Amino acid sequence: MSSIDVEQNESALSPAKNSTHSQTDIRPVPILIAFVVAGFVGLFSETALNMALGNLMFELDVVSSTVQWITTGYLLTMGIVIPVSALLIQSFSTRQLFVASLLFSIVGAIVSGIAPSFSVLLLGRIIQAVGTGLLIPLMFHTALIIFPIEKRGTIMGLIGLVMLSAPAVGPAAAGLIIEVWSWNWILWFLLPFLTFSLIYGLIYVRNVTELTKPKIDVLSIVLSTLGFGGIVYGFSIAADKGWGSLPVISAIVIGLLSLILFSARQFKLEKPMLDLRVLKYPVYTLALLSASITFMIILSSMILLPLYLQIGLGLSAFTAGLILMPGGAINGLLSPVSGRIYDKFGPKWLFAPGFIIMLVMLWNLSNVTTETSIPMAIFLHATLMIGVTLVLMPMQTHGLNALPTNLYPDGTALINTLLQVSGSIGTALAITIMSASQNSFLKAVAASSDPVVTSASLTAGVQTAFILGIVLAISGLVISFFISPSKKR
Known part of the structure; x- marks a missing residue:
């Protein structure tokens, strides 16, 4: 099946012609499997700990407004990392980004699993989110490259299985794990799947993108971080702090102004960080x-x-x-x-x-x-x-x-x-x-x-x-x- 796909994909694979691997080395289905397994684990992690917030408040001695950062921090980090992914995809090879995303996810899961305090747990969650933030756009981009347009609906449907079923299954699976063991085991159960995806990906994932090595515009990265990060942060704390509070208003205003400046700059740059x-x-x-x-x-x-x-x-x-x-x-x-x-x-x-x-x-x-x-x-x-x-x-x-x-x-x-x-x-x-x-x-x-x-x-x-x-x-x-x-x- 994969050899047929390769023959049909010659035009779709044209961006990969300057990669280190020839088109005949690229096997679309195994590559997709590696991404789907890793993506499922990453998005499962996004909501899985929600069912453990009560336990975490008791065990780590934190209040509800603090413990919500287990989820808020994850979303905020993804909101900062994903916009930069367009630049990274053109600067680093597919294999490099895939391996990096898996290593971030594995290290983050280990740090979170052994966390003796809330601050360490939050650090682990942020590291995990960096891995997921790198992986998700890379998965979409790779699928668009290695599969022809007439098959993309089916392939995106399979990716949709990851995008939506993982967060939906997370709460029930986490609830069962918490009842039988403890919240730490939610993290430990992720490691075998992440390790499998890493090893499987090292075997099958190939470089499919022509690297253009665009110039890094530091100001664009700063404005993107303040813009998307500020809006996610402002809306995330609004329910707790109140819509009229200074932190909420400041975060949203800074986010919007930064996005306006970011957008204007992208249209002026010859090679923008995110081509609008x-x-x-x-x-x-x-x-x-x-x-x-x-x-x-x-x-x-x-x-x-x-x-x-x-x-x-x-x-x-x-x-x-x-x-x-x-x-x-x-x-x-x-x-x-x-x-x-x-x-x-x-x-x-x-x-x-x-x-x-x-x-x-x-x-x-x-x-x-x-x-x-x-x-x-x-x-x-x-x-x-x-x-x-x-x-x-x-x-x-x-x-x-x-x-x-x-x-x-x-x-x-x-x-x-x-x-x-x-x-x-x-x-x-x-x-x-x-x-x-x-x-x-x-x-x-x-x-x-x-x-x-x-x-x-x-x-x-x-x-x-x-x-x-x-x-x-x-x-x-x-x-x-x-x-x-x-x-x-």
Whole structure:
């Protein structure tokens, strides 16, 4: 099978003609396996420790506003590293970046696993995030190079299995590990998979990109770090600090101003760090917006549903994780299917139907109560994931297909960066809306400390917060009508 792929990929592999390996050495399927295993572990790590936050607060003697940095620090680091990946992909070989990303992930997992204090644990998480931040855009870029355009929908569907099923499976798997062993074992279980991916990648991964060695513009890196990092940081702490607090306002304002300066500088440079000319391609720009909207829906739902299941319905963390697992499993099974549909029919049977499914499910989720049954909760989440599967990866594939080959690194870096930024924004807005609605509910009742009232108030907050998802789904549906149906440039 791989030899056939190589013959079909001669045009797609043209950027690799000056690499150290000939085209006949490149075996697309084994290369993809190495990336997919590593990517799954990296994105699993993004949410896996969320179920252990209570344990970490007790064992490491930290408060909730501090322990949230286990997740916030991970997202913030990825938001800083991913924009620089376009420059790195053109400066270092595929094998060098792949090995570096795996080494960062392995070292980070070890440091986190043996952490005697919160500061050491946070350091380990940041090191892990550097590895994931390097790997994800490299995985997208490599897949675009080694597979022809008529197969990219299927391949991106397989990558979608990683992007969405890993964070969905993380909470349930982590809950089980915590019940049987301790939170450290979440990290130890990652090491065999990371080691396998590293060894397997050393055997099969080849250099597929022509290195242009662009000049490093330090000011662009600084502005990118302040811009994307500032926005992710500001929105991440907004729910805890309050939207009117000085740290939140300062971070967001600095982030926005830095991004404006960063964008202006990229258009002036002959060889920009992140080539924003990708935004001149309308199909890519609309796909970028739609994918970001979908990711906001995903991450806002992933923060609201566990809270609703544990506090609103009074379920354990492990049970809540199990309820959310079918959605992740369905997503994993259907991602390759949606990719094949895209390859065969294009986007017309995917984008609008996907947003319609999301809209209907989010409407139903905005009407959940403390009496909603577990089967209904499973059905709503699983069906929501079906809608997500029809949109997210095919949409990214459609947008990237519209770009010329030389803009692939910039296109993949920008789309993955905005997914992280939009995810943090969606999470912060959902928590803010939920908290405001919950507080309004509690003000209207006398016995606010009653557990029944607490469950009802949080459920009311979740109902209101899901309206954000409804608005986002409507926006995505409108955008989908303007996206060109052609899947080839």
